[in-house]
Amino acid sequence: MEGSLSTNELTIGVSEVRRISRAVQESYGFDFSNYALSSFRRRLERFMRLQKITSVSVLIERMIKDPVFFNFFLKEITVNVTEMFRDSSFWREMRDKLLPELNKRYRIKIWHAGCSSGEEVYTMLIMLSEAGMLDKVRITATDINSDVLKVAQSGLIDAKKMELNQKNYSSFLGNSSLTHYFKREDNTMRIDPRLLRPVTFQEHDLAREGSIGGFDLVLCRNVMIYFNKDLQNRVLSTFSSSLARGSYLAIGTMESLDGTLVKAQFAKGNFRENIYRKTSQ
C-alpha cells in the first residue's frame, strides 16, 4: 500500500520502508536495512511530513536525482539528541570505579562510537581532566553524520543547552563548575580548546565498517537502540574485536548485552551501571 494520506496522517508500511532503504543503498551505499523498524519508520514519516512529501515514490525519486537533497535526508534521519553527563550515576561509576582501573595503564585509548555533537566526549574530557588523567589518553570519536561531527569538533554548545548540562554535572558531583571549562561567545559556549587536544574526530559508519584499531575502552551509548538485533550483534562483535581481554565496553543505561551473541565474552563484574569487562581472548 502506498502512503498518500494527508501529510499529518501519513503512514508508511514495512514494504515501503524496505523500498526506501534499498534505493538508498543502491544509489549511495548507506545501509539502513537493519535499523530498528519502529524508529526508522518514524524518522522517515517525520522527514516526509516536514518536507511535505506525500508519497514514497516521490521521496525516492528526489533522493536518487539530487545528492544535495539526499545529504540533507541523511542528516535528518539520524537521531542526534544528546546531553553532557547524561545519566549522572553512570558517569559517577565511570569516575569512581573504572578510572582507577584504567589509570594503571601507561596509555589509554578510548573510542566514542556515535558521538553525535560531542557532549559525551566533552563529558569524558572533563572527567579525565578532573582526575588528572588527560595527558595519557587518546580519544577517537566517530559518527556517521558529518554535520554533527563538525559541531563536535568546533567545541561549541548552544548556550540554551547548558542549563540541562549544568544540572547533570551537579548530580555528577564534579569538583568544579561546568562554566569553568567553557567560554561564552554570543549565544554559544566554547569548550576550552586544550581539553580537545587528545581527540580525533572521524566519520565512521557502524553499519558498514569494522574495527578502527585496539582500545582500552569503547563507549557506544544510545546508538545501537536505533539498530535491529542483527545489526546490534554485528556492531558488538566489531567492538569486541577492538578490545583486548581486560578492556572495557560501556553501553547505554537502558541497553543490555543479554540475548546478544557477545554476551559470553563480557562480564559486568561489580559494576552496577552498564560497563562490561572483556573476559575472553
Add this chain to the structure above:
Amino acid sequence: MISRPTPYKAIVIGGSAGSFPVITKVLSSLKTPYRIPLILCLHRLKHVRSGFVEALSIKSNIKVVEPFDKQTIKPGFAYLAPANYHLSIELGNHFSLSTEEMVSYSRPSIDITFESCGFAYKQKLLGVILSGANKDGAHGIRKVKAYGGTTLVQDPMESKVATMPTAAIESHKPNHIYSSQKIIDFLNLINR
C-alpha cells in the same frame, strides 16, 4: 455494551497527572494469571530514574519492569516506559527505545508508544487513555483505532484531570468511555 472479547495481544495505557491512583488500582485488581502484557506510558519527572517502578510495584499483582532496549514482551508483566526514552514496539514482539526529540514536551511520549503499538498489533490491541493534564495521546489513540484496535478512555467526569481524556475523545470516537471501576472490570473480562 461488552460483546465477545477478542484475543488481545497487548494493552497499552497512557496517562499523566491524576492517573497514578488509577494505575495502582488497576494493577492491584488484575486477576492473575493475567495473560495480556501491559505497556504503560506515563508522564513523570524528567531525569528521575528510579522510584516509579517501586511505587507502582507495591500493590501490583503483576510484575512491573522498565524494559531495556530489544527486551522481549511477555505476558504477566507491566512494562513501564523508562524516563527520558520513547518506548516503541518492534514487529518481532520486543521493545525498542529511542531518545528522539520530545513530543508534546514529553519523553516518553504517549503518542509515540500508542502509534507504534497500533502499527504492530493492529486489531489485537486495546488502547487506554487515563487522566492527564495535556493532549499527548490524542493522536496516538486515534491511530490505534485506525489500525483496527479497540480504544477505551477514562470518563473525563471521573478523571482527576480531564484534559487528556477529553482530547482523546475529541480526536476520535472511542469504543468505550468508562469509569476506573469499569475499566478494571473490562480488563479482567478480556483476560480469558
